[in-house]
Amino acid sequence: MSMEYREALESLTRIRGVVGGLLVSREDGLVVAEAAMDGVAGNAVAALTNALAGRMQAAVASGGFGDPSFFHLHADGGTIAAAPAGDELLVVVIADRRVNVGLLRLEMLRIAGSVA
Amino acid sequence: MSEDIRVMTAQLAADPTSLVFLPLGEALRQRGQLDAAEKVAVAGLSRYPDLADGHDLLARIVGDRGDFEQAFDEWGIALRLDPKHVGAHKGIGFLYFVAGDLEEALHHLETAGAALPDDDGLQSAIARVHESLASRAQPEEDVPAGAPPVQDPAPAEPVDMEGAFRGMEGAEDGLLLLDNKGRCLTGGLLSPEGVDVADVVAAHLAGVAQEASRAVELLGLGAWHGLTVQAPGANLQIVAPDAESVLLLAREAGMPLGRLAMLSERAAAAAREWLQGLS
Numbered sequence: 001m002s003m004e005y006r007e008a009l010e011s012l013t014r015i016r017g018v019v020g021g022l023l024v025s026r027e028d029g030l031v032v033a034e035a036a037m038d039g040v041a042g043n044a045v046a047a048l049t050n051a052l053a054g055r056m057q058a059a060v061a062s063g064g065f066g067d068p069s070f071f072h073l074h075a076d077g078g079t080i081a082a083a084p085a086g087d088e089l090l091v092v093v094i095a096d097r098r099v100n101v102g103l104l105r106l107e108m109l110r111i112a113g114s115v116a
Numbered sequence: 117m118s119e120d121i122r123v124m125t126a127q128l129a130a131d132p133t134s135l136v137f138l139p140l141g142e143a144l145r146q147r148g149q150l151d152a153a154e155k156v157a158v159a160g161l162s163r164y165p166d167l168a169d170g171h172d173l174l175a176r177i178v179g180d181r182g183d184f185e186q187a188f189d190e191w192g193i194a195l196r197l198d199p200k201h202v203g204a205h206k207g208i209g210f211l212y213f214v215a216g217d218l219e220e221a222l223h224h225l226e227t228a229g230a231a232l233p234d235d236d237g238l239q240s241a242i243a244r245v246h247e248s249l250a251s252r253a254q255p256e257e258d259v260p261a262g263a264p265p266v267q268d269p270a271p272a273e274p275v276d277m278e279g280a281f282r283g284m285e286g287a288e289d290g291l292l293l294l295d296n297k298g299r300c301l302t303g304g305l306l307s308p309e310g311v312d313v314a315d316v317v318a319a320h321l322a323g324v325a326q327e328a329s330r331a332v333e334l335l336g337l338g339a340w341h342g343l344t345v346q347a348p349g350a351n352l353q354i355v356a357p358d359a360e361s362v363l364l365l366a367r368e369a370g371m372p373l374g375r376l377a378m379l380s381e382r383a384a385a386a387a388r389e390w391l392q393g394l395s
Contacts, residue, residue: 016166041334048331055327056345056354059320064307065349065366072345072373073328076338080331094335100165101373 005033008111012091015107017099019078022092023085023115024050032089040094045080049092053082069112070105083108086116118147128156133163141173145180153177168198175207184211185375192374202231206238213241218249220382280390281383292364293357293387298322302390305366308349321364325356342380344373353380357387 009021013036020037022045024030029050034042053071060068071082078096081104085091091112093104124140137160144153157174164170175190188211194204209224222245229235229242280302281287289306298319305314324343332340343354350366353376357363365380 044334045331048327048334052324052327052331052343055320055324056343059317059324060345060347060350060352062320063305063313063317063350063366064309064311065347065352068345068347070346071343073331073340073343075332075340077332078335078337080335080337098166103165 002033005115006035008115009033009035009091012093012104012107012111015095015099015104017078017095017097018104019094019096021094022046022049024090024092026050026054026084026088026090037094045094046092049080049082050090053084053090057084069109072101072105074101079104081105081108083112085112089115091115118143121147132159135160135164135167138169138173141177145173145177148180150177150181166197168194168201168204171197172201172203172207175204179207179211184214185372187211188378189372189374192378196374196377200227200231202228206232206235210241213245217382218245218252221245222249280387284383284386285379286365286367290366291383292318292366293390294318294321294362294364296323296325296360296362301361302387305364317364321354321362324354325362328354328356342377344376346373351376353377355380355384357384358391361387361391363387 005023009023012018012021020040021035022031022037022042023033024046025032029047031042031046052073056071057068060066067084069083073080078094079099079101081093081095081101083091091108093108095104121140121143124136124143127136128134128140137156141153141156141160144156154174154177157170157177161167161170161174171190171194175187175194178190179187188208191204191208194201195208205224206228209221209228212221212224222242225238225242225245229238232238280293281291284291288304291303292305292314293301293303295301298321300314300318304312305317307313328340328343332338341355345352346369348369351369351371351373353365355363363380363384365376365383367376367379
């Protein structure tokens with residue numbers, strides 16, 4: 001299963017601008033699988049992104065808007081994107097400014113569907 | 117088919133990666149062959165999705181067809197890819213003018229105008245926006261015939277708690293300003309069923325700006341600008357108008373994210389003005 005997860009993440013890293021990808025446990029924010037995360041503090045990114053996604057999930061659901069399918073935090077130097085994969089996993093991608101967010105979103109949703 | 121279009125079509129057929137799709141698409145657009153122009157532009161963008169000129173071309177094509185919403189989105193993408201793109205500033209400036217947002221129109225048109233001082237049409241448009249702004253400042257005078265409806269001018273004095281987003285779409289049901297402790301400051305938020313959910317959502321968002329900052333700082337990504345969330349019932353955008361506040365904008369799920377970002381920037385500017393009026 002771990003190899004399957006890694007292969008899914010590696011398809012994300014082929015998108016231009018993507019620096020790395022993570023599969024994170026939504027329950028505790030721990031890394032389940034990762035790809036191309038050289039030089040990136042994967043555990044810390046996983047924990048922070050999972051916490052942020054959890055907060056947004058709670059906020060959005062409490063407003064009656066349903067469960068979010070995609071999160072996108074954009075910054076000066078790049079992007080952190082996340083897509084829930086079922087109740088247990090979160091697909092997380094770190095990318096620089098070159099990334100095409102629309103393409104990234106489509107691929108993340110596809111992978112979230114496949115690993116859920 | 118004109119000779120230049122024939123030549124460029126042959127070039128593109130011989131080398132599908134060629135950037136000749138840009139002049140070819142423009143030539144087709146100018147001849148009114150919008151379907152063909154759009155196919156060329158979309159095919160080019162599939163190879164060069166980060167090319168601002170490609171999005172500018174597509175915006176002009178769909179704009180000619182009257183699809184101003186997509187044109188707005190494409191020019192928005194172009195400006196994200198290249199914040200100094202003159203064609204995108206010019207195009208989106210005209211759209212803001214048509215929509216009655218004169219301040220935004222002026223900003224974009226003047227940015228384009230600085231780069232194109234000899235563009236008479238553009239300079240004329242800038243002058244018209246100035247005239248419209250002057251007319252709006254004197255409400256007793258007649259508005260020029262044919263001019264689009266304009267929004268209420270921003271209040272010069274601090275206003276009541278409902279007023280930060282006055283005149284903006286969703287001011288009472290889809291725009292919410294809160295402090296970092298999750299307390300509502302102004303605006304409102306309704307669920308898709310029409311229930312007031314401002315307080316409960318705001319409470320969940322306490323500290324969200326700090327968490328966003330920590331995440332991007334950890335990765336050395338600099339300052340964060342926005343957090344976009346897609347959900348079945350809405351597309352939402354969170355921005356921080358200043359260090360002490362957070363703005364939530366909620367719109368229908370089908371709204372393109374580029375437009376969502378534009379609207380949130382406008383709302384954040386209104387929020388900043390309102391907050392400054394309080395201090």
